[in-house]
Amino acid sequence: MSLPATDRPYFRSRHLEFIVVGVLLLLLTVIFPLLNAHGLLSDFTITLWGKYLCYALLAISVDLLWGYTGLLSLGQALFFSLGGYMFGMYLMLQIGMLGSYAKSGQNPNGLPDFMVFLGHTFLPPFWRPFQSFGFSVLMVFVIPGLLALAFGFLAFRSRIKGVYFSILTQALTYGAALMFFRNDFTMGGNNGFTDFKLILGHSLVDNDTGPATMRGLFIASALVLLTVCLFCHWLNGTKFGLVRQAIRDGENRVLFSGYATANFKLFVFVVAAFIAAVGGALFVPQAGIINPDQMTPDKSIEAVVWVAVGGRGTLIGPIIGAISINALRSWATQAYPDSWLIILGLIFLLVVLFLPGGMVSLPGKIKALRKSQGKPVEPAVARA
Amino acid sequence: MSHPILTVEDVSKTYDGFKAISDLNFYLFEGELRTVIGPNGAGKSTFFDLITGRAKPDKGKIEFGFEPDSHDLTDLNEYEINRLGIGRKFQTPSVYVEHTVWDNLVLSLKGPRGVFASLFKRQSSTDRDRIADLLKLIRLDGKRDWKAGLLAHGEKQWLEIGMLLAQDSKVLLVDEPAAGMSDEETHRTGDLLISLAGKHSIIVIEHDMTFVKQIARDNPVTVLHQGHVLCEGKFEEVQSDPKVREVYLGRGKHGTR
Numbered sequence: 001m002s003l004p005a006t007d008r009p010y011f012r013s014r015h016l017e018f019i020v021v022g023v024l025l026l027l028l029t030v031i032f033p034l035l036n037a038h039g040l041l042s043d044f045t046i047t048l049w050g051k052y053l054c055y056a057l058l059a060i061s062v063d064l065l066w067g068y069t070g071l072l073s074l075g076q077a078l079f080f081s082l083g084g085y086m087f088g089m090y091l092m093l094q095i096g097m098l099g100s101y102a103k104s105g106q107n108p109n110g111l112p113d114f115m116v117f118l119g120h121t122f123l124p125p126f127w128r129p130f131q132s133f134g135f136s137v138l139m140v141f142v143i144p145g146l147l148a149l150a151f152g153f154l155a156f157r158s159r160i161k162g163v164y165f166s167i168l169t170q171a172l173t174y175g176a177a178l179m180f181f182r183n184d185f186t187m188g189g190n191n192g193f194t195d196f197k198l199i200l201g202h203s204l205v206d207n208d209t210g211p212a213t214m215r216g217l218f219i220a221s222a223l224v225l226l227t228v229c230l231f232c233h234w235l236n237g238t239k240f241g242l243v244r245q246a247i248r249d250g251e252n253r254v255l256f257s258g259y260a261t262a263n264f265k266l267f268v269f270v271v272a273a274f275i276a277a278v279g280g281a282l283f284v285p286q287a288g289i290i291n292p293d294q295m296t297p298d299k300s301i302e303a304v305v306w307v308a309v310g311g312r313g314t315l316i317g318p319i320i321g322a323i324s325i326n327a328l329r330s331w332a333t334q335a336y337p338d339s340w341l342i343i344l345g346l347i348f349l350l351v352v353l354f355l356p357g358g359m360v361s362l363p364g365k366i367k368a369l370r371k372s373q374g375k376p377v378e379p380a381v382a383r384a
Numbered sequence: 385m386s387h388p389i390l391t392v393e394d395v396s397k398t399y400d401g402f403k404a405i406s407d408l409n410f411y412l413f414e415g416e417l418r419t420v421i422g423p424n425g426a427g428k429s430t431f432f433d434l435i436t437g438r439a440k441p442d443k444g445k446i447e448f449g450f451e452p453d454s455h456d457l458t459d460l461n462e463y464e465i466n467r468l469g470i471g472r473k474f475q476t477p478s479v480y481v482e483h484t485v486w487d488n489l490v491l492s493l494k495g496p497r498g499v500f501a502s503l504f505k506r507q508s509s510t511d512r513d514r515i516a517d518l519l520k521l522i523r524l525d526g527k528r529d530w531k532a533g534l535l536a537h538g539e540k541q542w543l544e545i546g547m548l549l550a551q552d553s554k555v556l557l558v559d560e561p562a563a564g565m566s567d568e569e570t571h572r573t574g575d576l577l578i579s580l581a582g583k584h585s586i587i588v589i590e591h592d593m594t595f596v597k598q599i600a601r602d603n604p605v606t607v608l609h610q611g612h613v614l615c616e617g618k619f620e621e622v623q624s625d626p627k628v629r630e631v632y633l634g635r636g637k638h639g640t641r
Contacts, residue, residue: 258466
């Protein structure tokens with residue numbers, strides 16, 4: 001008599017979306033590197049798309065909070081940057097004797113160049129473990145995760161909601177940016193980290209072997225994105241997924257149904273921080289730089305725009321949004337370098353006004369339009 | 385003589401100088417179906433807020449259960465109170481509009497409420513049967529896959545009652561269940577509440593006097609006025625009480641004067 005949950009049409013469309021995302025990402029993982037290896041796709045394009053995929057991870061992190069849980073975080077770029085910085089520390093220490101100061105014999109200990117410039121003669125103790133790749137990767141999760149845990153715990157326990165939560169997250173990322181701008185924080189100051197040479201012994205800059213390393217980073221980014229999508233898809237199907245969206249639509253009802261909503265929000269906040277952080281860690285070797293500019297509030301707001309344009313509360317929306325807006329940016333900053341922010345603002349405005357569901361809602365809208373032209377409108381039934 | 389399952393003694397609550405509840409004493413006995421009436425601003429919804437932990441009293445005692453297993457509700461928050469076995473239906477139907485009717489009930493079904501339990505919990509066939517039974521009871525089995533937001537107002541009320549039943553709470557606090565329902569639906573809601581009494585202890589807040597008369601029958605009715613109990617008794621007694629007529633039933637006459 002009673003149907004198993006998966007037989008319901010509402011679940012079928014969810015699975016369809018995941019299959020589409022999965023197939024596209026798998027194709028991307030295989031086809032782009034293959035084309036690149038045979039010289040049909042430029043090294044520049046591979047690195048560019050690798051960065052898009054990292055941005056897609058940041059967008060998913062925003063969507064997990066905003067689209068699915070109703071928490072508009074304007075500070076997700078902080079976790080992206082922190083992940084980037086943690087992995088950047090490893091990359092900085094890999095430079096070693098290949099740095100500019102070392103070449104001219106002014107850096108016998110192989111310190112990162114910015115430290116030599118600031119007059120350091122030995123490595124600050126907290127930098128030392130970052131010689132290890134494993135430890136650095138661990139810290140990519142631990143540091144952003146701990147920050148999200150502490151901030152989320154305080155914010156959600158105090159029942160900070162809505163615009164107050166948004167403002168606090170913005171303040172958090174701004175405060176962190178100011179801290180990272182300071183030279184005596186020994187994280188590179190306003191120049192941040194750059195001039196990376198090696199990752200796990202593979203060259204990032206060599207003319208012969210560099211492209212293969214970049215291909216590897218692209219494949220890693222695509223696989224991580226695929227894994228994150230798989231995880232999100234699984235999460236959407238659990239009771240946790242139901243509770244999370246119920247919090248978005250009516251937190252009081254959830255609270256009065258016996259759920260400690262603060263714990264659910266905290267869990268999502270920490271998971272979102274992990275996802276943003278791993279995106280940042282993959283971004284840094286591909287972009288070749290990380291600096292505190294990435295932490296300023298406008299970076300986080302931009303990620304919110306990607307999600308709004310792509311379609312929030314969906315799996316595929318943030319990915320489409322992040323890739324298309326950044327592709328547009330790559331083009332526009334060359335064609336119309338002064339007008340990019342105006343173009344971005346205009347797109348956001350148009351989407352909010354005319355396409356609140358984002359790009360993913362377009363096919364449905366077109367279908368509905370065609371139907372309404374052909375025959376009289378049928379009464380709305382929630383079988384969609 | 386059964387024990388009171390809910391004890392409210394000397395409770396006061398002031399909002400910005402306005403005494404929403406003042407020195408309120410109220411006892412709900414096990415299995416009882418109690419109707420609470422009172423003019424607007426009498427403190428009915430604040431009364432529910434205090435019991436369910438949404439608001440904290442300035443003074444007084446609110447206890448759930450009886451010795452040796454009693455709990456001071458003033459120390460607990462909303463979800464802890466709900467877990468003890470007090471469920472609440474809000475005045476405006478609050479269902480999860482983006483979830484299907486089925487999922488609304490899944491979320492309400494009695495069971496573990498933790499983050500990790502919700503990650504790994506699978507629906508058992510007992511759960512599904514229970515939900516299917518509830519859907520029949522609230523007459524929404526044909527609309528199980530509808531988004532709750534698309535239901536009519538009366539259907540949302542029923543769904544929320546269904547959600548309350550899914551929680552299997554000992555005490556049900558039901559705020560204006562018949563609002564927005566047709567006469568026939570109202571009557572059915574009354575029958576449902578009557579059938580639930582005994583197994584659950586119920587407090588119903590209501591304005592519709594036909595409905596109050598239907599569910600009150602021989603059960604006591606409590607009249608709230610200016611944050612305290614004006615009188616308590618059977619519907620007919622309350623209806624003929626001159627104090628009540630003055631503050632509540634008489635208001636219509638004053639209003640048209």
